[in-house]
Amino acid sequence: MRSMFALALVVFLCAGTVWSQQQDQSTKGAVIKGRAPVSEEVLRVKLPRAEEADLSNGVHFMVLEDHRAPTISFQLIIQGAGGYYDPPDLPGLADFTAALMREGTKGRTSQQIAEQLDTLAATVGIGTSMGSQVATLSGSSLTENFDQLLTLATDILLNPTFPADEIARFKTRQRAGLIQQRSNPGFLAREMIARVLYRDHPASRVSTTLPALERLSQADLVEFHRRTYVPDHAVIGVSGDITMADARKKFESVLSVWKKTGAPAPTVSDPSDVSGSKVYLINRAGSVQTSLVVGTPGITRLSPDYDVVAVMNHIVGGGPTGRLFLNLREDKGYTYGASSGLSALRYRGSWQATTDVRSEVTGPALTELMTEIGRLRDQRVPDREFQAAKRALVANFALDLESPGGILGDHLTRWLYNLPIDYWDKYPDRIMAVTQEQVQAVARKYLDGSRLQIVAVGDGAKVADSLKPFGPIESYDTEGKRIGD
């Protein structure tokens, strides 16, 4: 296939300093014989930059060209329209608004929108999550159908009518969803850890409630849409088979009527701190596994510790080479998977480690999990493991070059958080400069044992006793109500 990639790829090799083949190494769960031929170079790539401009209505506009396939995708990110800004008595309003925008506009019924999009095999999605500052309207289609896609997407963005009969149908489906989600152990765990880590902060909500759903009115939707779907703090990213000039012309013509309203920049606040380690047990009768989450307050995306915490997280829980996976699965056979992740937004987020283990090994698995967290605080990461982790993070960038959508996402992050224009160019150097001392210092700072919160979703009769050594237990039923401990 002929390459039609219009992106200027700057690829260079720089000598790696790591992973000498001759040495033998054995980690818990893996044996490294060191005979396989590894290229010692770390393939470091420079991410192609997006072309950037401002539309005449002030919306920032980015285009990343990629002509390999005849498709175009875009996303419009609207700050201030996310679930973070739900009214306290109407959790879910941002989500309802996003979902119902495509259920009817001034010129099209719900059915017509569905039919037109599906016929073109084009997609328009509008979404947000509870706790997120932004709502995102994304669209994609074949190049040949892009004009039609844009017409439909703009109609949905600007002219939704929120018809009463569609709201009623939506409520019926949502009520069923509220019932269904309580059968999912992963949902129950996410709900509880958010409640515990974020208390009264907007990020503590992971789902709407039945009272909010019943209270929801057409007026609420119209007003939330009018107030928050404004261009004042929005950004558009386009990737695929289109040039900046073409894309700009097309978006200008459909969005010229979308004018700034003078809405102030949406603000956020940090959640209050959490202290006192506890175990939150959700009693799910009939569970054959315990879904475990260990979580703790984390950092913001703009924290100076961000890169160091990212390296730390990779070492302990970043996939199959992470210590949690190698220990809990490859060494002990307690689980199918164990990993950790970092949520870092404008407000202080969290770090969470998760695994699902058979009921009988709930105690031993949690012991290993806590031991791995303790090792990060108490022991310097061995040289080889440390270099490998950084190398993995940097070398993995090459794979991103296959997906311009992903690269565009990095540039959008850069814009949303006001990061420097060369932020991603310098990313490999920043990661390679992280030291073991820094990793140990952030582990001590953020993974303090007295702030770690434990959530366990499982069969209480089988697992409650094994959780006792880990702290005072609070028990809940699957509806989220406190029950006798």
Place this chain on the structure above:
Amino acid sequence: MRRILRLAILVILVTTVPLGAVTPPKVAFTYTRLSNGLRVVISEDHSAPVFSIAVNYNVGSRDERKGRTGFAHLFEHMMFKGSENVGTGEHFVLVFNNGGDMNGTTNQDRTVYYERLPANQLDLALYLESDRMRSLAVTQENLDNQRQAVQEERRLRVDNQPYGRTYETILELAYENFAYEHSPIGSMADLNAATLDDVKAFFKMYYAPNNAVLSIVGDVNPKDTLARVQKYFGTIPSQPTPPVVDMTEPPQRAEKRTNLEDSLARLTSIDIVYHMPPAITPDADALSVLASVLAAGRSSRMYQALVREKQLAVAAGAQSDDSRGPGLFSVGVTVAPGKSAADTEAAVYEEIERVKTGAIAAWELEKARNNAKRAVVGTLTSSLQRALLLSQYALFHDNPEMINTRYQRVEAISTADLQRVAREYLTEANRTVVITVPKPPTAPANPGGAR
């Protein structure tokens, strides 16, 4: 004695067709058979400094014998536990630490392993894949460890999930032939019964170069890559051809039906399956378009009728299998709270009857065609998707060129085809119905009582 192996090269060159508005662009590749029987597909694409490699073995759960369900998948896990020159777990440690990603996956028909890596690590990938094809070295300890991991996978995906047992119940009821009657994850008892000798025998029989396809797509030079493939794989001896599994499924003469109680589920679900022909036959292609008409997206007939208008269901789906043997056309709906399962089931049949006798709109076919076009186009930016598809078409049909005719197959389907297959396959006698009914847990939900 080591055989002297010579390359027998069958090269098919496909011309590159310019990107047009009508048909999706084609994928060019070379197709070669080494003298030990390993088939090699290489497709060059220098648009990103990345390549993907897939090794697709002609073995799946269809090849399992009674008493060893789940074994093909358990064996897949053993492939990461070390070979002569690669330590246990070293495979994935090396791939991830060098910026790549990887996985393996098993279904009824095949077991495929793949890696995606920066372009400078081609030797690493070839070494890792060839070493385990040549010399898997598994210990009892490793087998026990992965048996536990697989049993946790079963608990995670089946035993601890609402509707987890539904899929297995459908297969067991619908099929008479053992090959597809059991699910790839297998039973706990059979997983417990697997021995180290089973692992060794399975490896020898199925993990041979003549029973596999290797595909490489991405930032590689085909000629140089083929020479390296020959260097790493060329001396792995071939084995006798494994036995061919009889996939014959006797025709179903009457509806089969069962109710399944599920203590983890909260809403009733209805699953209806119909026997259908193997993939890449005209009838299977028509059934895939029919699934789109019935249930793809919000414009689909089932979503509009069952979910939106009648509000009998909260979700509705339909899909046709893509299997080598006799597959299933499946319809699944979740019944809305307070609605009757019987009414909902009747509404599903009403939609199916409407296809058989009523009009099918031009836009409904156009939708299926455009969706097929987008699916084809979507693989052009993923070296891994192309590697997986090329390996599968080569393994199942000895014809990787099928990657370039996917759109044309869908384009050829007419309304008459849809009605023909609906009448032929979506019949009462040909269907199996499983109703999963929520069952209150036997133990009280709140021991200790609400506070």
